Amino acid sequence: MHEKFLQPYNPKDTEDRIYTLWEESGMFNPDHAVRMGVTDPKAEAFSIVLPPPNVTGQLHLGHAGMLTIEDIMVRFHRMDGKKTLWIPGTDHAAIATQSKVEKLLAKDNIRRHDLGRDAFLEHVQAFAHASQETILHQVKKMGASIDWSRLAFTLDDEREKAVHTAFIRMYHDGLIYQKERIVNWDPKGQTVISDDEVVHEERAGMMYTFKYSADFPIAIATTRPETKLGDTGVAVHPNDPRYQAYIGKTYTCTFAGQELEIRIVADEAVDPEFGTGAVGLTPAHSMTDWEIAERHDLPMKKVINEYAKMTVGMEGVLGQKTTVAREAIVAWIREQGLLEKEESITQNISTAERTGGIIEPLPKMQWWIDTEKKIIIPHNTIPGLDPQTPYSLKEVMLHVVQSGATNILPDRFEKVYYHWIEKLRPWNISRQIWYGHRIPVWYTKEGAPVLPKEQKLVFMRHGQSEYNVAGKIQGQYNAPLTETGREQARTAAASLVGTSFSKIICSDLDRAHETANIIAKELGLSVEVWPELREIDAGTLSGAPHHETLDTLAYVIQSGTGETLAELEARARIVVEKIKNMNTSEDILFVGHSTFTSLVFAVWHNIPAQDFLAKHGVWELSHTETEQIIRLHYPTDETLTQDEDTLDTWFSSGLWTFSTMGWPDSSQDLKEFHPTSVLETGYDIIFFWVARMILMTTYLLGTVPFKTVYFHGLVRDEQGRKISKSLGNNIDPLELINDYGADAVRMALIIGTGPGQDSKIGENKIKAYKKFANKLWNISRFILEQTHEVAYIPDYTYHADDQKLLDAQRALITEITEEMRNYKYYLVGEKLYHYMWHTLADDIIEDSKAIFAADDTQKKLSRQQFLIHTLSTCLKTLHPFMPYITEEIWQLIPDHHKDNSHMLMVQAWPQK
RNA sequence: GUACGAUUAGCUCAGUUGGUAGAGCGUCCGCUUGACUCGCGGAAGGUCAGAAGUUCGAAUCUUCUAUCGUACACCA
Numbered sequence: 001m002h003e004k005f006l007q008p009y010n011p012k013d014t015e016d017r018i019y020t021l022w023e024e025s026g027m028f029n030p031d032h033a034v035r036m037g038v039t040d041p042k043a044e045a046f047s048i049v050l051p052p053p054n055v056t057g058q059l060h061l062g063h064a065g066m067l068t069i070e071d072i073m074v075r076f077h078r079m080d081g082k083k084t085l086w087i088p089g090t091d092h093a094a095i096a097t098q099s100k101v102e103k104l105l106a107k108d109n110i111r112r113h114d115l116g117r118d119a120f121l122e123h124v125q126a127f128a129h130a131s132q133e134t135i136l137h138q139v140k141k142m143g144a145s146i147d148w149s150r151l152a153f154t155l156d157d158e159r160e161k162a163v164h165t166a167f168i169r170m171y172h173d174g175l176i177y178q179k180e181r182i183v184n185w186d187p188k189g190q191t192v193i194s195d196d197e198v199v200h201e202e203r204a205g206m207m208y209t210f211k212y213s214a215d216f217p218i219a220i221a222t223t224r225p226e227t228k229l230g231d232t233g234v235a236v237h238p239n240d241p242r243y244q245a246y247i248g249k250t251y252t253c254t255f256a257g258q259e260l261e262i263r264i265v266a267d268e269a270v271d272p273e274f275g276t277g278a279v280g281l282t283p284a285h286s287m288t289d290w291e292i293a294e295r296h297d298l299p300m301k302k303v304i305n306e307y308a309k310m311t312v313g314m315e316g317v318l319g320q321k322t323t324v325a326r327e328a329i330v331a332w333i334r335e336q337g338l339l340e341k342e343e344s345i346t347q348n349i350s351t352a353e354r355t356g357g358i359i360e361p362l363p364k365m366q367w368w369i370d371t372e373k374k375i376i377i378p379h380n381t382i383p384g385l386d387p388q389t390p391y392s393l394k395e396v397m398l399h400v401v402q403s404g405a406t407n408i409l410p411d412r413f414e415k416v417y418y419h420w421i422e423k424l425r426p427w428n429i430s431r432q433i434w435y436g437h438r439i440p441v442w443y444t445k446e447g448a449p450v451l452p453k454e455q456k457l458v459f460m461r462h463g464q465s466e467y468n469v470a471g472k473i474q475g476q477y478n479a480p481l482t483e484t485g486r487e488q489a490r491t492a493a494a495s496l497v498g499t500s501f502s503k504i505i506c507s508d509l510d511r512a513h514e515t516a517n518i519i520a521k522e523l524g525l526s527v528e529v530w531p532e533l534r535e536i537d538a539g540t541l542s543g544a545p546h547h548e549t550l551d552t553l554a555y556v557i558q559s560g561t562g563e564t565l566a567e568l569e570a571r572a573r574i575v576v577e578k579i580k581n582m583n584t585s586e587d588i589l590f591v592g593h594s595t596f597t598s599l600v601f602a603v604w605h606n607i608p609a610q611d612f613l614a615k616h617g618v619w620e621l622s623h624t625e626t627e628q629i630i631r632l633h634y635p636t637d638e639t640l641t642q643d644e645d646t647l648d649t650w651f652s653s654g655l656w657t658f659s660t661m662g663w664p665d666s667s668q669d670l671k672e673f674h675p676t677s678v679l680e681t682g683y684d685i686i687f688f689w690v691a692r693m694i695l696m697t698t699y700l701l702g703t704v705p706f707k708t709v710y711f712h713g714l715v716r717d718e719q720g721r722k723i724s725k726s727l728g729n730n731i732d733p734l735e736l737i738n739d740y741g742a743d744a745v746r747m748a749l750i751i752g753t754g755p756g757q758d759s760k761i762g763e764n765k766i767k768a769y770k771k772f773a774n775k776l777w778n779i780s781r782f783i784l785e786q787t788h789e790v791a792y793i794p795d796y797t798y799h800a801d802d803q804k805l806l807d808a809q810r811a812l813i814t815e816i817t818e819e820m821r822n823y824k825y826y827l828v829g830e831k832l833y834h835y836m837w838h839t840l841a842d843d844i845i846e847d848s849k850a851i852f853a854a855d856d857t858q859k860k861l862s863r864q865q866f867l868i869h870t871l872s873t874c875l876k877t878l879h880p881f882m883p884y885i886t887e888e889i890w891q892l893i894p895d896h897h898k899d900n901s902h903m904l905m906v907q908a909w910p911q912k
Numbered sequence: 913g914u915a916c917g918a919u920u921a922g923c924u925c926a927g928u929u930g931g932u933a934g935a936g937c938g939u940c941c942g943c944u945u946g947a948c949u950c951g952c953g954g955a956a957g958g959u960c961a962g963a964a965g966u967u968c969g970a971a972u973c974u975u976c977u978a979u980c981g982u983a984c985a986c987c988a
Contacts, residue, residue: 347987768950774948781948824928
């Protein structure tokens with residue numbers, strides 16, 4: 001037995017070492033796990049993306065809870081034999097990060113406009129970078145078995161390409177448009193925000209009922225008299241008997257020194273019961289008034305500016321803050337004897353989520369996403385939708401949840417989701433801040449928009465050749481197409497009708513050239529031959545049968561008689577350079593070969609061939625199957641100026657499940673891991689993120705982003721309060737890990753949490769699981785002490801007593817396996833705790849003491865076998881919950897107690 | 913206002929299709945028991961928020977009420 005067991009379990013001496021062991025093993029990466037023979041290459045995939053934390057600082061307990069649940073999912077599915085991928089990343093969180101940095105700079109009396117856009121962005125980037133480092137460190141400390149080789153950031157180059165491609169496509173489909181509309185203007189943050197970023201706060205206010213002037217026929221009520229300077233109409237209910245005579249008439253009057261022209265209109269939106277039953281309409285400064293005014297074609301008069309100051313009015317009003325102007329106007333109304341009623345009410349006012357600024361509705365030119373326009377969804381493969389029928393984004397978003405293509409847990413959030421979609425207005429996606437994806441639109445001097453041109457470079461494999469039929473390696477041997485191959489080319493051509501290729505470029509080998517010719521003829525295109533596109537020179541293997549397991553490339557390299565990897569890479573580089581120098585942004589179809597195309601992809605993406613092959617292997621393309629690379633051509637005309645605005649941070653987050661997998665280019669990850677299996681996130685971002693991901697993914701990929709959404713609850717403090725900075729109840733997960741170990745923190749965070757259920761956590765709870773870790777440590781010590789000289793016998797026939805214990809254990813495993821599949825982690829955690837402490841330790845081990853003291857060697861051996869078996873079963877089942885201590889104990893178990901030498905992390909989940 | 917959720921032991925929560933109320937922590941009493949004092953043995957503690965109904969039987973199903981919470985909508 002290892003001497004470590006002479007001391008109580010010490011997480012501090014264990015966790016970092018174990019994490020390094022996992023990381024260095026490469027097993028967080030599913031491709032590596034397959035290569036090492038741990039995962040079956042044909043295994044089902046399980047993939048999730050980490051909801052990227054904002055780079056605004058550091059993680060809190062809520063993040064820790066999220067990481068725990070996700071890591072449990074991932075570790076369970078990995079052990080259950082799935083090809084398991086968890087992608088890490090962080091979110092630039094535009095407004096949040098920018099305002100954080102602005103606050104930091106304000107301490108040194110620096111404002112962003114003093115610095116200028118570029119210098120300010122350097123500050124933000126430095127901050128974001130430091131913050132990201134902190135966050136990633138915390139993620140590791142929690143024990144997250146996440147694939148660091150795929151780390152992404154919502155604002156890095158790859159994600160920018162995805163964002164721009166998405167924007168361009170939506171623009172051309174008319175889903176993104178620019179329009180002057182009334183928006184939620186945040187005077188404090190000096191930017192527009194979306195409807196979802198507005199939070200309502202209850203405040204005390206005054207409501208005034210008055211007439212514009214003595215001879216105006218109708219009295220109106222308002223809480224904001226200063227906006228009345230911008231009134232252009234009064235709305236009444238069409239059936240209100242009191243006002244029938246006035247409908248359609250226009251009155252002029254002088255209100256607080258301002259000439260007003262007011263038309264009376266009838267609109268259903270007016271509640272005749274409320275106030276005077278008449279609404280003064282201020283189209284420029286009220287959402288609902290704007291909508292009514294639009295229906296009746298009333299003019300709009302802007303009287304408040306971006307700093308919430310009056311732009312018109314008498315002395316004491318003009319140039320004043322709205323709040324000051326209000327008092328002046330109320331005083332005037334009172335003096336004139338126009339005031340009919342004045343009452344104090346509680347009203348809800350709109351504030352900005354991030355800055356707390358009071359929203360000033362203003363008309364502004366902004367970019368919007370239209371969710372009502374019906375369009376043909378490209379590549380639509382969503383079950384239940386006809387690919388040829390136009391749908392609105394709204395309809396699709398509703399459909400995928402209603403049809404169960406995406407399943408939401410717990411169910412009750414489906415209703416919340418539907419409700420949100422039904423009342424969804426156009427989504428404002430432009431922000432007047434600097435940090436974020438700058439809108440990829442340039443303007444001519446005349447103001448005409450210019451967008452980057454998207455170029456599609458599509459790579460197709462040739463049709464079937466005679467050597468393909470014969471199952472032989474071709475390399476550069478010139479085998480002709482078969483009749484089937486020609487048919488495949490014709491079918492491919494038919495499917496390409498309507499695409500916009502300007503020409504076809506093909507390899508000079510007959511099978512590619514002929515395929516290209518057939519397609520070119522059908523589509524009326526020219527064919528250009530590039531000998532550089534040839535398949536790999538297979539040397540002496542040309543004509544030989546395929547290797548049983550190796551792909552052709554690996555086989556050729558191994559043979560040493562054909563092209564070397566370096567030569568291939570060099571040739572691929574020539575091709576890539578040639579493409580880049582072509583000086584065209586037209587779409588091009590390349591017809592070539594599977595293996596060599598893989599190399600072109602690697603070089604194009606600046607991945608060394610060695611790494612590319614290690615990660616993905618070569619493309620295994622079937623005949624006439626295509627892969628694509630998207631190249632964006634940006635405007636180069638110096639007289640153009642780029643839009644000053646940036647995109648809503650949720651625009652880039654909405655692409656997250658696939659922008660992290662190489663989209664818009666083809667990738668192995670997209671094929672294997674998308675749609676993702678589960679999205680695990682907080683229910684507080686159902687609209688911001690979940691709905692937007694569904695919107696973006698269904699439109700851009702024609703699929704759902706995830707099959708299941710699992711909403712976790714909020715983590716609260718011991719008193720059930722929300723964790724917040726102002727309350728000062730924010731506990732740093734790192735401190736807790738330092739005091740109790742990550743395993744204990746994880747257990748405390750998982751137990752007592754169901755989907756959608758808020759959970760409370762305090763140090764006592766964590767302490768309890770630290771004790772449990774130690775208990776497990778001592779259980780292991782006892783078992784190892786009593787069994788170390790015994791070798792494990794896998795199919796041992798147990799004594800009847802032990803068989804009974806084993807049956808009970810198996811029943812438990814069946815039960816918890818089912819619960820793991822149903823996301824009932826909290827239940828499993830509790831059951832394992834109970835089994836290990838109160839069954840294994842209290843009963844089984846206690847009984848064993850007598851057995852080991854007695855002389856019955858049969859019975860003794862049976863119990864020893866049972867304990868060896870049980871310890872490893874316990875470690876395996878508990879591993880997703882408490883990965884560190886279980887792995888540590890596993891490493892200390894002698895080899896003759898194990899089936900294999902792999903780490904616990906990649907052991908198979910017990911079947912029985 | 914509308915919708916949703918919660919209400920079970922002092923605290924935090926389980927309770928799967930209705931079949932005699934469960935766990936952890938805490939509390940109290942005892943124990944230097946050869947794995948473990950980060951421990952062991954034992955005990956107390958609940959009209960399952962309230963009312964009505966369905967049922968042979970309700971924490972569980974239905975209706976209403978109360979309290980708390982969340983989201984959405986907000987009316988000038």
